[in-house]
Amino acid sequence: MGKTQWWKQSVVYQIYPRSFYDSNGDGIGDIPGVIAKLDYLKQLGIDVIWLSPVYDSPNDDNGYDIRDYQSILSEFGTMEDFDRMLDEAHERGIRIVMDLVVNHTSDEHAWFVESRSSKNSPKRDYYIWKKEKDGGPPTNWESAFSGSAWKYDEKTGEYFLHMFSEKQPDLNWENPDLREDVYRMMRWWLDKGIDGFRMDVINLISKDQTMPERRPDPGKSLVSAFEFHANGPRIHEFLHEMHEQVLKHYDIMTVGEMPGVDVEQGRKYTDEARQELNMVFHFEHMSLGDGPDGKWEDRPWKLTELKEIMTKWQEGLDEHGWNSLYWNNHDQPRAVSRFGDDSVHREKSGKMLATLLHGMKGTPFIYQGEEIGMTNVQFSSINEYKDIETINWFNEKRFQGFSEKELMPSIYGRGRDNARTPVQWNSSEHAGFTTGSPWLTVNPNYEDINVEKALADRNSLFYYYQKLIQLRKEEETLVHGSYGLLLEEDEEVYAYTRTREGETILVVCNFTAEKQERSLPGTIAGKEIGLLISNEKEDLHDLKQFTLQPYEAFMYRLNT
Secondary structure (H helix, E strand, C coil), X not given: CCCCCXXXXXXXXXXXXXXXXXXXXXXXXXXXXXXXXXXHHXXXXXXXXEECCXXXXXXXXXXXXXXXXXXXXXXXXXXXXXXXXXXXXXXXXXXXXEEXXXXXXXXXXXXXXXXXXXXXXXXXXXXXXXXXXXXXXXXXXXXXXXXXXXXXXXXXXXXXXXXXXXXCCEECCCCHHHHHHHHHHHHHHHHHCCCEEEEXXXXXXXXXXXXXXXXXXXXXXXXXXXXXXXXXXXXXXXXXXXXXXXXXXXXXXXXEECCXXXXXXXXXHHCHHHCCCCEEECCCHHHCCCECCECCCCCCCCHHHHHHHHHHHXXXXXXXXXXXXXXXXXXXXXXXXXXXXXXXXXXXXXXXXXHHHHCCCCEEEEEXXXXXXXXXXXXXXXXXCCCHHHHHHHXXXXXXXXXXXXXXXXXXXXXXXXXXXXXXXXXXXXXXXXXXXXXXXXXXXXXXXXXXXXXXXXXXXXXXXXXXXXXHHHCHHHXXXXXXXXCCCCCCEEEEEEEECCEEEEEEEECCCCCEEECCCHHHHCCEEEEEEECCCCCCCCCCCEEECCCCEEEEEEEC
16 A cells, blocks of 8 residues: 555546647647646646556557557657656656556557467467357357457457457456566556556456356347456455555555446455555446446436435445545546536536535546536537447447437437547647647637636636645645535535534535525534635625525535
């Protein structure tokens, strides 16, 4: 575990390098581009950069298909550039956390090339190979990107497992030699001086060796492979071994991305006594509004549903474990479009969402562009989209007879390219992201929403985030205080307290575009209040009866 637990006081900023800033005009963000913007991040006040993959990759899944764990993809720069970024960040007091992608590799990785060369290859068992069954795939598992999770290999006459793209074969963590090779690679990066790992789909690495199946749901021919392998039989053994072999020897931060994790499992993964990870990313709040077709069937959701999820995790990890706090990332829609109002009340609702999240117990994560209120995008044609998940889903649905017009609203709402449009730095062509042609079209609203404009306005969302980040450094109660939900059944207002050693901080957020009249319980209403932050100019005088403006949010210290 991190020896000083610095990650509890930290705010993390995720950089998706391909879309962050392009330094050389080739249309692709790069490592020198990150270096060029370190002073901007220092001004924002963040403590840690989580850097999405910059490893050598064929880019079938934008770098999450790694060809060489110890090389930098040339379009991102060189290892010398990486070392300079690490030094420059550390000089500014900013730590760097790398993405660790060890559930799978690229099919172009040397291990897999050797593994598929022969059934007798010493690396054969580094991946999951099975014989056909009844003339087809070994099981009826579906990959995350549509279609079977098995790919037939002509040369050796067997199938390999890929829970994601067929160019992302899954590693076999049952093999101790494979695990030691992974640990050796992790030590190499940590010895270089990085400050930890965000671990991609790490709770999928332990596969159920019984190869279970079940009958598909009506209208489907396959069953999600996640159902059988999320939080698999040896997962805690593997993560504890990783801790013993690697993690405990460094003062670092670890966070595991874990689809399908619940609170009880999250507590096990993050309980310090168990010596596994510091934090997990769960997806319960990301699943709000999901229908039978998952996220693509975007439906209305209730504020009470969000409260139930957030409260469950806040309370469940209060004494044992630690929460990660996030609204969006490179796989999720933009926060202000998903949970707020990305038109009339864009900045106001962005501040409200930031207040709610940064007031909670855990480590907050900001995704690039969130701090200026970047929004979802609506490209006119599927041809403008680059994301493999989006394109595969679209093609599958078109094959089933759906029209492009019927499918595009789902992509507008939940597609991953919403998060991947380039960061909007200024109002010049391509939002100042590149002097060339961007790899993905810039959101057309960049003239109105950009960093330059935000920095020129003292009331902008940027400075609000800056103040929230500073508050977490000043207020111990925001870091360590316990969470208590108020107004539990309220469908318009989210209110809660943070309490520690006799001090209480109150957070109240209006999730609607209408004014809301509210009063708080007598135990709180009688307290004197001292304003910490608000997205309104008016200061409250009384908690017994007050009016919230549309998307108003505030944080007060309550004095007894």
